[in-house]
Amino acid sequence: MRTWRIAIEKVALDRSCEGARKSGGHWHSEGVPALYAAMTVELAVLEKFVHTEEVDEEPLVLVAIDLPDDPELGLDVAREDLPEGWDSLDDGGSAMLFGTAFLKKREHLYMRVPSVIVGEGVNLVINPAHHAYEQVKLSIARSFSFDPRMFKR
Template sequence: MIVYRIAHKHYIDDKSGLGAKLFGGRWNAINLPCIYTSVHISLALLEKFIHAKVAENMRNISLLKIELPEDQIFSIDKNKLKPSWIDDIEYTQWLGAQILEDNSILAFSVPSAIIPEEGNIIINPLSKNFKSVKFLEIADFSTDYRLLGKLLDTSV
C-alpha cells in the first residue's frame, strides 16, 4: 500500500516519529513516537494545513511516498469507535497508545477527523517490522497556490 506524508523539507525524511513524540497528535500522546501518513495526497495536504499554526508552516513543504505491506496494517473500524471520538482526543490517544505499544503492529489505519470517510495510516517506528517500510521518493510539494491563498486567508 502506498501512503503519503507532507511535511516541512527539514523534517520530511524523519523516520523516528520525533515530531509526533515531541508534540503528540490525535492518535498518540507526547513521548509516544509515530509517523502520520494519509491514503491520499489531497488528505495529506488537508491534514498538514489543519495542523499548521501559521502560514509559514505551509511553505517549503515536501511530499514523501511510503510503501507499506498491506498485511501488516491493523484496521480500526470507524463504526466501533465511540460516537464522539472526533471531539475526544484523550480517547483517541489512549486507543492509539494501546496499538503503538504493541511492537508487533507496524501500522494502523484510522479515519480522518477532517474527512471521516477517508483514512490515515499511523506507522509505528518502534515496531519490530519497521524494516519492511519502504521510504520511496521525496519531492518538493507544489499545488495551485490560489488554493493555499484561500486556506491561509484569515479575513473570512
C-alpha cells in the same frame, strides 16, 4: 502500499519520529513515537492544512511512505470500534489512549483509522517500534506549497 504525508522538509525523512514523540498527537501520547500518513495525497494536504497557521511556514515536501505489501501487518479499525469522542476536537484523550495502546502492543505495523476531517477518508498511524518498520521506505516525492487562496478564510 503507498501512503502520503506533507512534512517540513528538514525533518521529512526522520525515521525516528522524534518530533511526534516529543509532542504527542491525536492518536498517540507524548513520549511514544508515531508516523502519521494518509491514503491519498489530497487527504494528506488537508491533514497538514488544519495544523498550519500561515502560508509562509518552513519549506514543505510531499513524502511518499511505502509500506510492505503484507496485509497481516495492518489493522483496520472500524468507526464503531473506536472510543466515543475519538473524532471530537475536544476529545479529552480517548483517541490518544486508543492509539497509544495500539502502538505499545507492537502487534501491527500500522492501523488504518477514519479521518476526523473527512469521515470517508482513511489515515494510518504507523508504529516505528514494530519489527517491520525497517522495511518502510520514506522518500520525498516533490516540494509542496499550499495555494495561498487556502488561507483567505
